[in-house]
Amino acid sequence: MKKWMYVMMLIGLIFVLAACGNKDEAEKTEETPVDEPAVEETPAEEQAKEPSEETASEKLMVTLNNANEEEVGTAELEETDKGVKIKLDAKNLPAGTHGFHIHEEAKCEAPDFKSAGGHFNPTDASHGADHEKGPHAGDLPNLEVGEDGTVQEEFTAEKVTLKTGETNSLLAEGGTSLVIHEKADDGKSQPSGDAGDRIVCGVIGG
Known part of the structure; x- marks a missing residue:
């Protein structure tokens, strides 16, 4: 038992x-964790995680002042695939046709605005669209100001950019400027189209 x-x-x-x-x-x-298979990221997903490099300013607003240091308008600059689009809106200007250029210095010292230097010309070209060795990168179409002293125009400067690090950048070496002249640009006279005195100026960057 x-x-x-x-x-x-x-x-x-x-x-x-x-x-x-x-x-x-x-x-x-x-308690033992199950090993999950590693998921490989696609090149598109990896690229999406990488910080995008800002190589250009999307838009810039330029304030335009006359020889009496009074604000007479603005110019909106925008980087595009074809160059820099310039949208101008100004008032209290003399009626008629006026030369309009990008100048090489970001300085607008009234009353003569000579501080803006010459036309923006990084390729050392001749002045004017009608010159065989032109135009300057900073040469722009003439402005047509109405009898009421206003002008609203929009066009693209194809030979310049807002991208940094480029030789034709409007922001290089401290910036550039926009200048309106008292007379029309004849498109060929050296060095500035015989457009007369500078009556309006605005700094780009700087």
Whole structure:
């Protein structure tokens, strides 16, 4: 009888040990993290994470002042695929045709605005669209001011950019300027189209 009791106790102990072993194994299985397969990012996703480099100003607003240092208008400059679009809106100007140029210095010291220097000309070209070796990068179409002294015009300067680091950048070396002259630009006379005095100036950048 005692032998039979010992046998039963031994069998019970085996069951208990087996149950504990299964429990420990189950806990280990739950605690062990399952390795997830690595997901490779596509080139497009990697590119999206990279910070974009700002190489150009999207838009710039230029304030235009006359020889009496009075504000007479604005010019909005915007980088495009074809160059820099210039949207001009000005008033209180003499009626008629006026030369309009980008000058090489970001200085507009009244009353003569000679501080703006010559035309912006990074390629050392001749002045004027009618010259065989022209135009300057800073040569722009003439402005037609109405009898009421206002002008609203929009055109693209194809030989310049707002991108930094470019030789034809309007923001290089401190910036440039916009200048309106008293007379029309004849498109060929050197060095500035015989357009007369500078009557309006506005700094680009600088």
